[in-house]
Amino acid sequence: MKQLIGNAVVGQSGGPTAAINATLAGVIRGVSEQLGTGSITTLYGMRNGVEGLMQERLINLSEYFDTEEKLALLEHTPAAALGSCRKKLPKPGENDAFYEAMIAVFRKYNIRYFFYIGGNDSMDTVAKLSAYTSAHDYEMVILGVPKTIDNDLVGTDHTPGFGSAAKYIAVTTQEIIRDCAVYQIPAVTVIEIMGRDAGWLTAASAIGRVVNGIAPDLVYLPERTFDLQAFFRDIRAALKRHPNVVIAVSEGLRFADGHYVGEGTQTGATDAFGHAYLAGTGKALEFAVKAEIGCKVRSIELNLPQRCAAHLASETDLAESVATGKAAVQAALAGVSRCMITAQRVSDEPYRIEYVPKDVSQIANRIRYVDDAFINAEGNHVTDECCRYLLPLISGEAFCSYENGLPKHLIL
Amino acid sequence: MKQLIGNAVVGQSGGPTAAINATLAGVIRGVSEQLGTGSITTLYGMRNGVEGLMQERLINLSEYFDTEEKLALLEHTPAAALGSCRKKLPKPGENDAFYEAMIAVFRKYNIRYFFYIGGNDSMDTVAKLSAYTSAHDYEMVILGVPKTIDNDLVGTDHTPGFGSAAKYIAVTTQEIIRDCAVYQIPAVTVIEIMGRDAGWLTAASAIGRVVNGIAPDLVYLPERTFDLQAFFRDIRAALKRHPNVVIAVSEGLRFADGHYVGEGTQTGATDAFGHAYLAGTGKALEFAVKAEIGCKVRSIELNLPQRCAAHLASETDLAESVATGKAAVQAALAGVSRCMITAQRVSDEPYRIEYVPKDVSQIANRIRYVDDAFINAEGNHVTDECCRYLLPLISGEAFCSYENGLPKHLIL
Numbered sequence: 001m002k003q004l005i006g007n008a009v010v011g012q013s014g015g016p017t018a019a020i021n022a023t024l025a026g027v028i029r030g031v032s033e034q035l036g037t038g039s040i041t042t043l044y045g046m047r048n049g050v051e052g053l054m055q056e057r058l059i060n061l062s063e064y065f066d067t068e069e070k071l072a073l074l075e076h077t078p079a080a081a082l083g084s085c086r087k088k089l090p091k092p093g094e095n096d097a098f099y100e101a102m103i104a105v106f107r108k109y110n111i112r113y114f115f116y117i118g119g120n121d122s123m124d125t126v127a128k129l130s131a132y133t134s135a136h137d138y139e140m141v142i143l144g145v146p147k148t149i150d151n152d153l154v155g156t157d158h159t160p161g162f163g164s165a166a167k168y169i170a171v172t173t174q175e176i177i178r179d180c181a182v183y184q185i186p187a188v189t190v191i192e193i194m195g196r197d198a199g200w201l202t203a204a205s206a207i208g209r210v211v212n213g214i215a216p217d218l219v220y221l222p223e224r225t226f227d228l229q230a231f232f233r234d235i236r237a238a239l240k241r242h243p244n245v246v247i248a249v250s251e252g253l254r255f256a257d258g259h260y261v262g263e264g265t266q267t268g269a270t271d272a273f274g275h276a277y278l279a280g281t282g283k284a285l286e287f288a289v290k291a292e293i294g295c296k297v298r299s300i301e302l303n304l305p306q307r308c309a310a311h312l313a314s315e316t317d318l319a320e321s322v323a324t325g326k327a328a329v330q331a332a333l334a335g336v337s338r339c340m341i342t343a344q345r346v347s348d349e350p351y352r353i354e355y356v357p358k359d360v361s362q363i364a365n366r367i368r369y370v371d372d373a374f375i376n377a378e379g380n381h382v383t384d385e386c387c388r389y390l391l392p393l394i395s396g397e398a399f400c401s402y403e404n405g406l407p408k409h410l411i412l
Numbered sequence: 413m414k415q416l417i418g419n420a421v422v423g424q425s426g427g428p429t430a431a432i433n434a435t436l437a438g439v440i441r442g443v444s445e446q447l448g449t450g451s452i453t454t455l456y457g458m459r460n461g462v463e464g465l466m467q468e469r470l471i472n473l474s475e476y477f478d479t480e481e482k483l484a485l486l487e488h489t490p491a492a493a494l495g496s497c498r499k500k501l502p503k504p505g506e507n508d509a510f511y512e513a514m515i516a517v518f519r520k521y522n523i524r525y526f527f528y529i530g531g532n533d534s535m536d537t538v539a540k541l542s543a544y545t546s547a548h549d550y551e552m553v554i555l556g557v558p559k560t561i562d563n564d565l566v567g568t569d570h571t572p573g574f575g576s577a578a579k580y581i582a583v584t585t586q587e588i589i590r591d592c593a594v595y596q597i598p599a600v601t602v603i604e605i606m607g608r609d610a611g612w613l614t615a616a617s618a619i620g621r622v623v624n625g626i627a628p629d630l631v632y633l634p635e636r637t638f639d640l641q642a643f644f645r646d647i648r649a650a651l652k653r654h655p656n657v658v659i660a661v662s663e664g665l666r667f668a669d670g671h672y673v674g675e676g677t678q679t680g681a682t683d684a685f686g687h688a689y690l691a692g693t694g695k696a697l698e699f700a701v702k703a704e705i706g707c708k709v710r711s712i713e714l715n716l717p718q719r720c721a722a723h724l725a726s727e728t729d730l731a732e733s734v735a736t737g738k739a740a741v742q743a744a745l746a747g748v749s750r751c752m753i754t755a756q757r758v759s760d761e762p763y764r765i766e767y768v769p770k771d772v773s774q775i776a777n778r779i780r781y782v783d784d785a786f787i788n789a790e791g792n793h794v795t796d797e798c799c800r801y802l803l804p805l806i807s808g809e810a811f812c813s814y815e816n817g818l819p820k821h822l823i824l
Contacts, residue, residue, distance in 0.1 A: 016594045048596055079590040086595075171723050171819055178491040178821055179720035182428045183498075184460055189716075211816045300715045304601075308591035311583050311724060314817065394817035404623045405726065405806035407583055409590055 003335065004141055006112030007042045009058070012147075013049040013118035013125065014086065016079035017161030018168075018310040019321040020147045021410075023117050024082065025075045026325020027145065028065050033326075035062075039333055040113055045412070049085035049116075050125060056105060059412060073410040075318060076400035078310035081412045089125050092132040099132045106138065113141045113332050117325070119148030119159070123340055123364035130338035130360065141332045144340035144360045145325055149307045151200035154368045155358045156342035160324050161307070163317025163393035166204035168309040169193055169302060170394055173205040173248065176300065177214055180244040187296040188235060188245045188289050191216065192282030194306050196252040199223050199370045201306065203382045205248035207394060210387040217245045222252035223370050224379035226261055231285070232292050234380050239295070251281045261285065311407055315396025320353065327355035351392035415747065416553055418524030419454045421470070424559075425461040425530035425537065426498065428491035429573030430580075430722040431733040432559045433822075435529050436494065437487045438737020439557065440477050445738075447474075451745055452525055457824070461497035461528075462537060468517055471824060485822040487730060488812035490722035493824045501537050504544040511544045518550065525553045525744050529737070531560030531571070535752055535776035542750035542772065553744045556752035556772045557737055561719045563612035566780045567770045568754035572736050573719070575729025575805035578616035580721040581605055581714060582806055585617040585660065588712065589626055592656040599708040600647060600657045600701050603628065604694030606718050608664040611635050611782045613718065615794045617660035619806060622799040629657045634664035635782050636791035638673055643697070644704050646792050651707070663693045673697065723819055727808025732765070739767035763804035 010027045012020055024045075031043040045061045046053040059082070065071055074081060090098050105111070116126050126144035133140045149165035151158050173191060180189050193202040199221025206215040217238040220226060238245040253261040262281035282299035290297045320343065328341045339357035346352050374386030400407045422439045424432055436457075443455040457473045458465040471494070477483055486493060502510050517523070528538050538556035545552045561577035563570050585603060592601050605614040611633025618627040629650040632638060650657045665673040674693035694711035702709045732755065740753045751769035758764050786798030812819045 012594075016591050048594075051596070077590065078587050080594045083596070084594040167817060170817070172717055172721070174818055174821065175490050175720040175722060176716055178489065179428050179716055182424075182460075182492045182496040184463070184495070208818055211818050212820075298716075300717075301713065303712045304588055304591055304710075305584055305712075305717075308587040309584070310587060391816060396817065397811070397814055399809075399811065402809055404803060405579060405582070405808065406586055406620055406623050408624075409586065409626075 003039055003333070004112040004139060005039055006110045007044060008040045008113035008115065009044045009046055009053065009109070009111045010061070010115040011046040011049045011053065011117065012080040012082045012084050013116060013122040014084060014148065015119070015307060016084060017147055017149050017307050018078045018164040018313045019161040019317050020117055021077045021079070021081050022075040022318045022321035023145055023147055023160050023325040025071050026322035027115050027329055028061055028071065029322065030326040030329025031062065034329065034333055044109060044111065045082045048083040049087060050089065050102070051085040051087050052083065053105060054102060058109065064412070070410065073401070073408060075322060076310055076313070076398065076407070077409040078308040081410060086121065088121065089128045092128055092135065099136070103133070103136070103138050106140065112139065115143050115145055115328055115332070117145040117147050119146070119150065120153060120365060120367070123153070123360050126340065127361045127364040134338070141337040143328045143332050143337065143357070144363070145328045146340055146342070147321070149201060150195060150198055152198040152368045153363055154366045155363050157345040157353060158343060158393055160317060160321035162200065163314035163320070164310070164312070165201055165306050166207070166390060167314040167317070167394035168306055168312050169201055169204045170207040171312060172302065173216060174208055174214055177216070177246050180246055184243055185296060186239050186243045188247065188293070190282045190285050190289070190297070190299040191246065191248045192251055192280055192299060192301040193248055194302070195222060195250040197222060197367050197369070199250045202248050202250040203370055203374065203386055204390055204394070206382050207387050207390050210384055210391060216248040218247045219381045220247070220249045220253055220379070221370055221375060222250045222254065223375060225256050226253040227256070228288060235289060235293060249281055249285060253281050310400055313398040314394045315398040316393060318398040324355060331357045415451055415745070416524040416551060417451055418522045419456060420452045420525035420527065421456045421458055421465065421521070421523045422473070422527040423458040423461045423465065423529065424492040424494045424496050425528060425534040426496060426560065427531070427719060428496060429559055429561050429719050430490045430576040430725045431573040431729050432529055433489045433491070433493050434487040434730045434733035435557055435559055435572050435737040437483050438734035439527050439741055440473055440483065441734065442738040442741025443474065446741065446745055456521060456523065457494045460495040461499060462501065462514070463497040463499050464495065465517060466514060470521065476824070482822065485813070485820060487734060488722055488725070488810065489821040490720040493822060498533065500533065501540045504540055504547065511548070515545070515548070515550050518552065524551065527555050527557055527740055527744070529557040529559050531558070531562065532565060532777060532779070535565070535772050538752065539773045539776040546750070553749040555740045555744050555749065555769070556775070557740045558752055558754070559733070561613065562607060562610055564610040564780045565775055566778045567775050569757040569765060570755060570805055572729060572733035574612065575726035575732070576722070576724070577613055577718050578619070578802060579726040579729070579806035580718055580724050581613055581616045582619040583724060584714065585628060586620055586626055589628070589658050592658055596655055597708060598651050598655045600659065600705070602694045602697050602701070602709070602711040603658065603660045604663055604692055604711060604713040605660055606714070607634060607662040609634060609779050609781070611662045614660050614662040615782060615786065615798055616802055616806070618794050619799050619802050622796055622803060628660040630659045631793045632659070632661045632665055632791070633782055633787060634662045634666065635787060637668045638665040639668070640700060647701060647705060661693055661697060665693050722812055725810040726806045727810040728805060730810040736767060743769045
């Protein structure tokens, strides 16, 4: 493939993370480092992903990021500095007008390089656009750059953004366990962690097991069917060992009949304002334990801070996120297209990964579940092997800068 | 008052905080510094407050904390290293046998100094014990050492523990606002913050106003009656300004009829397991906004991490917590008793406080509400004056030590 000459565009898509801006910074650094070779002249950012691209809401990133200070600040800013979207592209062949309009924008700005930072859905965008452009005579290099706190992309050891979310969860769990240890009365604390399909984030709550021996008593992942009676038995056994039982559960837990634990099968249940009530998984289990066991019970939903707590980002994750962005630019310049940049773990000790582009059509719309070897036989905890896989991903603290006690963020 | 000679005991009581162990470290440091004067020979720690004291579950802290490293680790460990309790003492005169049993323990261990670290309820313990011992011929110095994330003790500028909770809330709010800004569709995010009676913690969500101009659009404190129609009007006005409305609410919001917003007046409402459902304030408002305005709505309960997130402690708070503990020992050695150590702000710029003992009977069982001047006329935000009062309390970052990506905690 001959070297394309033109401009590049980068976008962020899907749920934000604490590290997606570090990946954006990596793309900016990658383009900046090749300046002078003549391949990419200007790097544009699309605001709100492909939605903003269609409306020509572009920002000249090559111009804006003219200092190292701005790039460093971007790397430590949570969420998505360019904005995001959840736009699903039409299937090629079903709405050609959509793609033609997009290509018209590419032509207008002479865009020949397309970098899209996102998760499963965003890789679907990359795959569809790759398929369309290659069939319709618009020469373009298209690369997916992974990010998802869920760690559920196939073909890669892990995903940028996951390590920081995992670190927040692991640290917060340690702090919650300390907090719960202060009283002597029997109490159950349920921590609800993100992860609709895959239990990677919930597994991260247990990393302490291989560091200081401190972890939740019980851990339930969506990879295993949730059985309420087994859950009660597990809790009763744990309460016999010590009074402060802490349990980590994935939001995506389901019963054998396929219903989510937090789904709210109840009919007619209403809240103070008369509105139908949908419990979260943690809340539903809180009520269940209170009714069955009768001890003090509370639930804690870690919620949005899991994905935006940049103040506790993993240094390894941020560094890898930057490296992934740079690797995407380098692959693009080497003529690679229609791929996502994956991380391959080449060594555990010392921990070392390599970046390898893989066919994005083999990655999009698939889910990587927690390995069987990472879940114990009882289905109520993770294995040490799982914790050892996770441990290097939360290594190091990427503290942000503070001003008057508050973190400094970059707003584009 | 002549100088008492004997041993000392210290306890932690009430809800844990990220700084209560720093105050404990301050007491240990204070006692350690006077060693050799002959007043206090040994400092004991009571496990689980007065409950453990009655059971003689004591730990020799003078012996245990033999290195600076251990003390530093204690200062950065969240929750209560000695354990806590919520024991309410009988009124003097109602159950003398209880007090006599306690005094028997004091005699057995020759304890002449009693330090109790806690909030309103703990100061009640200090006041009652002071009243009893002074009337019953047991010479003892009794001092209350404040801690509460709620900042609701009267007679003091602020309370140890509050600054770290306020910092966690202020920083997390900034991160949530970044996260919420990524999409273009109208959305309301309700952040529920602790504070049953006083709105200090919720006010802390707005500190960014005087730092970087970033704060929730609306802030509702329990000091003002909550009016649902005014709330809807406020949100509609905010949505006209920008699509991502973020709102901070105290868990203790009440309607004009005195009912808590999160109280769950509904009868017959049940969750998936058929149990009666009690909504949180944030969840209740989430449902209300969804039904009334119909846009995307979510609620986030900051929950326990507010009080145990030692990884984001305020440097000012930790330093003051240590200083308060030391001030208590110094006051005790100077013959002060039946007092709580208060903080008096003697200067705003530069920020400076002094420690002054005040009669604990004037502090116990009272609540300090957010000043009228700190709440705007509409009752839907705090004033800049409020933010300027709060700002120095979150100043500086007291990062803990990490090992393999996780914080190091001291477990007694």
